[in-house]
Amino acid sequence: MYVAVKGGERAIENAHDWLAEERRGDPDVGELSLAQIREQLKLAVTRVMAEGSLYDPDLAALAIKQARGDLIEAIFLMRAYRTTLPRIGASLPVDTEEMICDRRISATFKDLPGGQVLGPTFDYTHRLLDFKLAAEGELPEAATSEARPEPVPHVTSFLDAEGLIQQERATDDVPRDITREPMAYPTDRSTRLQVLTRGDEGFILGLAYSTQRGYARNHAFVGELRIGTVPVEMEIPELGFAIEIGEVELTECESVNQFAGSKTEPPQFTRGYGLVMGAAERKAIAMALVDRALRWEELGEDNLGAPAQDEEFVLSHCDNIQATGFLEHIKLPHYVDFQAELELVRKLRSEAEANIATQEAAE
């Protein structure tokens, strides 16, 4: 009694309908609006934008709703959407020196021009469940003050002025675009940073943590962490000059790492860099540490064989959309290859059993 594996099409449609029903949950409970997700689950929205590499809070909120809160699924929706968008052009590089900071801290200097600004951070909260939030109607209010008028220069610029930190050379090279060109190894730093900034937060975090625990330790200080908005400018050919087309929220981390020096060069600190869309400081710090670990060759360090030093390993496995797709594809039917294996194992076993039988007969 062979049951033909027909009806795949119908099964798929029914599964989709059931999924839609599950997504909505209990209809007696009010439906989530995109504005609620955007405003109250902002850090989820941020992560979906950063790893989806598309800056659009409303679309990210929609993706989260559609994905039932599965953030990797939501990131996937964003990525699939962004490939269909026309490429109008590229903005000018954003200037994070001009960032309007909600948060700006340095772990290397007690005070500094621009000041330490804690901003809306979890850092010093006690992680106690706040049961008041379970009740409705709270409307918290925070104290406000005038924005500080002075500029907020990068911390590394102070070290740079003294020659204490390795310099980053500016180039006019057009960076490669990882969404338009296939990866080729060995790669360069700008390519690595592009991959890392949209890499999986958990993966990058784990790798960064491994460097802290001694797998290519590079002894990082958070030289500076800043979160805020920067204007995005674009050169309009018809106008012949750049105009501001909007602003984006970014998180930037510059790490100050162990010094390197040689007979010819006096010791200097080195740096790692993390830049992520939205408020994503865990990711930005982790990215800076991994960036620093990947720079071993350029900075004349030894390859210790640590995972975080291995460019091909890190870059080809940090993308969660690639990873989850390939991981989950093993759910697809594999009868044909399994059948081939089944035949082979049966054949090998029967030959082995025949051999054992002949040996026993000989004894």
Add this chain to the structure above:
Amino acid sequence: MSDYNFAYLDEQTKRMIRRAILKGLAIPGYQVPFASREMPMPYGWGTGGVQVSAAVLMPDDVFKVIDQGADDTTNAVSIRKFFERTAEVAVTEATTEATVIQTRHRIPETPLTEGQVLVYQVPIPEPLRFLEPRETETRKMHSLEEYGLMHVKLYEDIARHGQIATSYAYPVKVEGRYVMDPSPIPKFDNPKMEMAAIQLFGAGREQRIYALPPYTKVVSLDFEDYPFEASKPDKACDLCGAEHSYLDEVITDDQGGRMFVCSDTDYCASRRAAGHRGALAAEDAA
């Protein structure tokens, strides 16, 4: 779906993919890097094949999709629907009527003819990957034609098991030059790769395309004293009685009962339509 371009991808992207395909056809078996796009289905689920199909499909094409040889497996259904929606091409289950066939893990039993295109979905395009995980190394090995490691692996199989213990994704050498992964087709299908149709291989996640022009020489690796053997279960199809088609084993009860049926559903159905009957076909015919 009028918001999307014909066959989903924009024309610039299709041009980029077509260039990679042409390069692949010019250097048979060579893996051409291409800037694979995110598709609305997951990586690992045929995005490479889908991008290649999208780049070669024309409005007059007749499209067929198989997975494990069958037209009605869930992912084949999903991919076929995708192109029905985005390209509005005619679709078919008949191998002989299709102009473009996208496949996962099988080559149809009915020989393909000139003018047909067979598009393979490829998970890991690098035949040396499980011997050497680094792309930097394997590319070097291909450029130097340094395939000793693969022969050592096959030799070790023989030393350990008495025969080459690779039953699918069995490596081939193309036109005496590149060692190529035929995608996870059973080795039973390997000899079919010398065919009249164009064969295109797309690996989306791994960003590679490779190709075989019609009538390309494709040799499965082996040794003189251990020649390659295209094996399959030593049974006939229980539905159509075919003795030379690749078979799926279907478990029919919990008493060890099983039956063997053609994995190529179109082949099996056309044989039954032509009056062929297998051992268990009685109730099916009724």
